[in-house]
Amino acid sequence: MSINTFGHLFRVTTWGESHGPALGATVDGCPPGVPITEDAIQHWLDRRKPGQSKYTTQRREADAVRILSGVFEGQTTGTPVQLMIENTDQRSKDYGDIAEKFRPGHADITYWQKYGIRDYRGGGRSSARETAARVAAGGLARAAVAALAPDVEIKGYMTRIGAHEIDRERFDWAQIDENPFWTPDAHAAQTWAGYLDGLRKSGNSVGAVVEVVARGLPAGLGAPVYGKLDTDLAAAMMSINAVKGVEIGEGMAAATLTGEDNADEIFMGNDGQPVYSSNHSGGILGGISTGQDVVVRFAVKPTSSILKTRQTITKAGKATDIVTKGRHDPCVGIRAVPVGEAMMACVILDHLLLHRGQVGENRGAIG
Numbered sequence: 001m002s003i004n005t006f007g008h009l010f011r012v013t014t015w016g017e018s019h020g021p022a023l024g025a026t027v028d029g030c031p032p033g034v035p036i037t038e039d040a041i042q043h044w045l046d047r048r049k050p051g052q053s054k055y056t057t058q059r060r061e062a063d064a065v066r067i068l069s070g071v072f073e074g075q076t077t078g079t080p081v082q083l084m085i086e087n088t089d090q091r092s093k094d095y096g097d098i099a100e101k102f103r104p105g106h107a108d109i110t111y112w113q114k115y116g117i118r119d120y121r122g123g124g125r126s127s128a129r130e131t132a133a134r135v136a137a138g139g140l141a142r143a144a145v146a147a148l149a150p151d152v153e154i155k156g157y158m159t160r161i162g163a164h165e166i167d168r169e170r171f172d173w174a175q176i177d178e179n180p181f182w183t184p185d186a187h188a189a190q191t192w193a194g195y196l197d198g199l200r201k202s203g204n205s206v207g208a209v210v211e212v213v214a215r216g217l218p219a220g221l222g223a224p225v226y227g228k229l230d231t232d233l234a235a236a237m238m239s240i241n242a243v244k245g246v247e248i249g250e251g252m253a254a255a256t257l258t259g260e261d262n263a264d265e266i267f268m269g270n271d272g273q274p275v276y277s278s279n280h281s282g283g284i285l286g287g288i289s290t291g292q293d294v295v296v297r298f299a300v301k302p303t304s305s306i307l308k309t310r311q312t313i314t315k316a317g318k319a320t321d322i323v324t325k326g327r328h329d330p331c332v333g334i335r336a337v338p339v340g341e342a343m344m345a346c347v348i349l350d351h352l353l354l355h356r357g358q359v360g361e362n363r364g365a366i367g
């Protein structure tokens with residue numbers, strides 16, 4: 001299985017399976033001299049790890065990260081950084097009944113058709129467990145971004161569970177870390193709790209929408225045509241397990257706007273820098289950051305592993321039914337929030353390094 005690496009200068013290769021002994025990431029291209037510790041990376045992994053509330057899978061994993069290389073005396077050396085997370089709470093026996101069956105909505109059938117072999121214990125590489133490695137790499141990326149562009153802040157949150165959406169009039173940044181759904185709407189969090197609890201008890205699941213914002217980003221990141229910042233962001237978010245759609249700025253809603261409504265008018269600010277009347281572009285024009293907030297949104301499908309009988313076939317092609325046992329998220333979108341943040345951090349760092357390598361400082365003065 002090839003293509004387990006993403007990034008241009010900051011390159012992340014993830015490895016390992018859901019029910020193997022360990023998983024992790026090999027990170028190449030991180031600048032030297034970035035202050036980093038296992039504890040700093042662990043902070044972000046703790047936001048993603050399972051079993052933190054009744055609304056996520058009850059698999060109990062410490063997700064304890066170890067730095068095996070590329071760091072000396074608390075700083076990166078510029079050589080590859082190897083990050084490892086041991087699996088400690090696998091229950092492979094939960095998957096014995098599906099060894100010969102394909103779970104509807106899962107990658108079981110496509111992995112089998114392509115490779116002729118699949119790790120049915122939790123899905124192997126197709127499991128959401130793989131995203132722990134991305135979050136570890138994202139923790140390193142955040143540290144490097146803080147060193148290169150200290151004004152940048154990356155924050156993710158949920159805006160929808162199923163048919164239930166937040167009220168943006170009640171948007172409160174301070175609420176995001178105060179509820180198990182990472183949502184900025186405290187009222188929505190209360191509604192979602194009852195709704196998701198009912199789904200969980202019935203053995204069902206639901207999808208979600210996650211929004212990730214990068215604030216304080218300088219103008220000039222990204223390049224025309226094939227090096228667009230939004231191209232890499234879309235690819236990064238789309239690569240997350242269970243993601244089925246990605247939007248930048250207005251996204252699909254831009255099709256409902258007129259040119260007059262969609263154009264973000266430009267003015268000179270008191271500090272001599274451009275300011276915009278709105279941010280329909282999501283902070284990116286022509287693939288290059290404007291200096292506004294970069295806004296990315298992605299849709300996560302319902303968890304396919306549910307305690308509901310579904311029709312399927314066996315590897316022999318015989319009709320059968322299936323009920324997926326084990327411990328699963330009733331809404332995988334909850335734990336996708338820190339994953340989206342990690343992917344944003346990796347892409348932003350990659351483009352900071354690309355920009356520094358080709359241009360250095362921005363060359364076009366205004367005023």
